[in-house]
Amino acid sequence: MKTTALRLLGLLILLLLGLCLRPALAQTVTVAPDGSGNFRTIQEAINSLPATAAKPRTVLIKNGTYREKVYIDGKANVVLKGQSEKGVVLTYAQARDQWLCGPDAKAGDWGVATLNLRNCPDLTLETLSVVNSYGFGAAGDVTIDCPTAPDGHKTVRKTSHQMALRALPGATRLIVRHCTFRALGGDTVSPWDTEAGAYYFKDCTMEGGVDFYCPRGWAYAENCRFVCHSQEAAIWHDGSGSRDSKTVLRNCTFTGDDGFKLGRFHREAQFYLVNCQFAKNMANADIYHAASGPGPKQWGRRVYYAGCHRQGGDYAWMKDNLATAEGAPKPQDLTPAWTFGGRWNPLTGAVAAAPAAPAAPTDTIADNMLLYQRSVGGWPKALGEVKINYATRLSAGARAGLIDSKNQNDATIDNDATTREIHYLLKAYQQTHNPAYRQGAENGIRYLLKMQYANGGFPQFYPDLSGYRREITFNDDAMVRALTVLRRVARREERYAVVDPELVPLAKAAVARGVDCILKTQVVQNGRSTAWCAQYDEVSLLPAKARAFELPSLSGAESVGIVRFLMDEPATPAVKAAIEGAVAWFGQVKMTGFALKEVAAPQEKSHRDRVIVPQPGAVLWARFYELGTNRPIYVGRDSQVHYQLSEIENERRAGYIYASTWPAELIEKEYPAWQKRAEGSK
Numbered sequence: 001m002k003t004t005a006l007r008l009l010g011l012l013i014l015l016l017l018g019l020c021l022r023p024a025l026a027q028t029v030t031v032a033p034d035g036s037g038n039f040r041t042i043q044e045a046i047n048s049l050p051a052t053a054a055k056p057r058t059v060l061i062k063n064g065t066y067r068e069k070v071y072i073d074g075k076a077n078v079v080l081k082g083q084s085e086k087g088v089v090l091t092y093a094q095a096r097d098q099w100l101c102g103p104d105a106k107a108g109d110w111g112v113a114t115l116n117l118r119n120c121p122d123l124t125l126e127t128l129s130v131v132n133s134y135g136f137g138a139a140g141d142v143t144i145d146c147p148t149a150p151d152g153h154k155t156v157r158k159t160s161h162q163m164a165l166r167a168l169p170g171a172t173r174l175i176v177r178h179c180t181f182r183a184l185g186g187d188t189v190s191p192w193d194t195e196a197g198a199y200y201f202k203d204c205t206m207e208g209g210v211d212f213y214c215p216r217g218w219a220y221a222e223n224c225r226f227v228c229h230s231q232e233a234a235i236w237h238d239g240s241g242s243r244d245s246k247t248v249l250r251n252c253t254f255t256g257d258d259g260f261k262l263g264r265f266h267r268e269a270q271f272y273l274v275n276c277q278f279a280k281n282m283a284n285a286d287i288y289h290a291a292s293g294p295g296p297k298q299w300g301r302r303v304y305y306a307g308c309h310r311q312g313g314d315y316a317w318m319k320d321n322l323a324t325a326e327g328a329p330k331p332q333d334l335t336p337a338w339t340f341g342g343r344w345n346p347l348t349g350a351v352a353a354a355p356a357a358p359a360a361p362t363d364t365i366a367d368n369m370l371l372y373q374r375s376v377g378g379w380p381k382a383l384g385e386v387k388i389n390y391a392t393r394l395s396a397g398a399r400a401g402l403i404d405s406k407n408q409n410d411a412t413i414d415n416d417a418t419t420r421e422i423h424y425l426l427k428a429y430q431q432t433h434n435p436a437y438r439q440g441a442e443n444g445i446r447y448l449l450k451m452q453y454a455n456g457g458f459p460q461f462y463p464d465l466s467g468y469r470r471e472i473t474f475n476d477d478a479m480v481r482a483l484t485v486l487r488r489v490a491r492r493e494e495r496y497a498v499v500d501p502e503l504v505p506l507a508k509a510a511v512a513r514g515v516d517c518i519l520k521t522q523v524v525q526n527g528r529s530t531a532w533c534a535q536y537d538e539v540s541l542l543p544a545k546a547r548a549f550e551l552p553s554l555s556g557a558e559s560v561g562i563v564r565f566l567m568d569e570p571a572t573p574a575v576k577a578a579i580e581g582a583v584a585w586f587g588q589v590k591m592t593g594f595a596l597k598e599v600a601a602p603q604e605k606s607h608r609d610r611v612i613v614p615q616p617g618a619v620l621w622a623r624f625y626e627l628g629t630n631r632p633i634y635v636g637r638d639s640q641v642h643y644q645l646s647e648i649e650n651e652r653r654a655g656y657i658y659a660s661t662w663p664a665e666l667i668e669k670e671y672p673a674w675q676k677r678a679e680g681s682k
Helices: 002-021 042-047 096-100 364-372 396-404 419-432 435-451 475-491 494-498 503-521 558-567 573-589 650-655 664-680
Strands: 028-031 057-061 064-067 070-073 078-082 088-092 115-118 123-132 142-145 153-156 165-167 174-182 189-191 198-202 205-208 218-222 225-228 247-250 253-256 263-265 271-274 303-306 591-600 608-622
Touching: 028 042, 042 057, 042 070, 096 153, 096 503, 364 396, 364 419, 364 435, 419 435, 419 475, 419 494, 435 475, 435 503, 475 494, 475 503, 475 558, 503 558, 503 573, 558 573, 558 664, 573 608, 573 664, 608 650
Parallel strands: 028 057, 057 078, 064 088, 070 115, 078 123, 088 123, 115 165, 123 174, 165 189, 174 198, 174 205, 198 218, 205 225, 218 247, 225 253, 247 271, 271 303
Antiparallel strands: 142 153, 591 608
16 A cells, blocks of 8 residues: 555656646637637736746737727737737727827827837737727817817817827837738827837738838838828838838838828938839829928938839839948848847847947936936935035945935926936937937936926926925926926927927927916916916915015016016917016016125124115116015015015025016016017017
């Protein structure tokens, strides 16, 4: 009996060992709308998968129509395989404008598409259809409520941007075979990772409006069919992240509405079209640089053709010019492995480490700024009481300490923090083309977008909203500087033209909210618009107290920055009224015949003092004016209102500017020039 038992135990152990030693089997889950699979929805199946696995995990999708918005975030090595390309239809109806006017607008384009991808490398899509059906179902253009729009409304066009697939950074090495992507509007297929995106499409159908196939980074499409419903452009590319970035289209066909154009680009780009066929009704227009884009500044125009033809006769620009490309490749050289620079071969699955690239030029100040940047995206204004000096050489220990303090919640827009760093990093990027600097600036811009309240105001700090830090802060021009940065992003001005275009509509909406907040917080006295306070309650929008010596009061300093900001906005009736009311108020409250003087004061601890003295011809404005009376007030650390500067303590008189000539140049020069511009714009 013992012998038999021992033999059985041994067999059991061997069996268990065998099971343990067997290679892990690829996981497969099934989705079926009728309940015959493991899950009824695609999202449920994706959610069931662990983040990583040694072998691909397959989500097998049975035929059916799946009306859902799908997110794949943080899941590597996943295969979405449909039972058949036409039988599996993932569909959702939403225009991009609808999304950006909704409650999730601050998330940007994350969630705007029917299929949303992020941080999911080595994803494969096979034999399925992904549709954004908004335009196909819309009866026409509609006007919707839109809190982010200047007037609270937005017109959503039947053909506005409608994304079927949206891939954000981290969704690289994407393989798509035998799939259909359809939308009536633009950006149908939007794989967007400028720095590391690698996308392979084979035997796919893509249909949409303007730029409906618009990869960033590296992309290869073969045997694909493109159906264009726009007269602007079918395909698009952004290759600004690397000189090697390219989009290759091989053995592809292009059809569409009469007069459709082949393609365009707004930033650096590199197109290769090999053995492609074009419909007779395509416009006689080569791939072009869009006038609204910053354009190629380093690498020139790079658009190449080989063996491409149009039904009814070729246009002159279609002639073979591959020999003019860098390295003069032959058509047979343009393989997927060549496209991805040997780092990835989607045909074999081979992934190689990227060859060591020359180190990007660096800027010491910019490098230090990245060390001080908090994980939330913003920067502190000081460490404790010590003001940050980015020119200071940092020891290894100091650098390690800054890395360890990334999660501190001391990020702010006070004292020019965050806006200063964004501006400098973009300058450093222009000079060095180091992508880390652009990424740091973009993270700072996203921080500004995150910290803005729904009513358009900006707190002084974020995420620390304790005490007066939560108040809407015009003090020291904090909110105006934040809005100015966002307006430069929205307008793609100068160095701001290089930031991620995804930020542009978000910045436009943020500026519109900010202007609305400015107009709502302007103090009205007896029916007349006057100036602004330095702080406001973030909920009621009523004037608020900050530090002990900063009581609710009209500001003769911060109001100047606000007016200057408004002068660079479209001169709507509301904006014009705000500017004119503030300038009239400056004229009403000026102190004529007085000047602020700094004098020696040996008897004081500071050894100096500031006094207001009579001076013929001089004009002075107070920092604070009493609400309701417009009398200049001077408040010390005891929070008591005084009407003479001499009545508060010397520490405040010598350490804080209570009067100056802030509005002088605005009134004398800038306002008259603005009036001429405003009249000319009628």
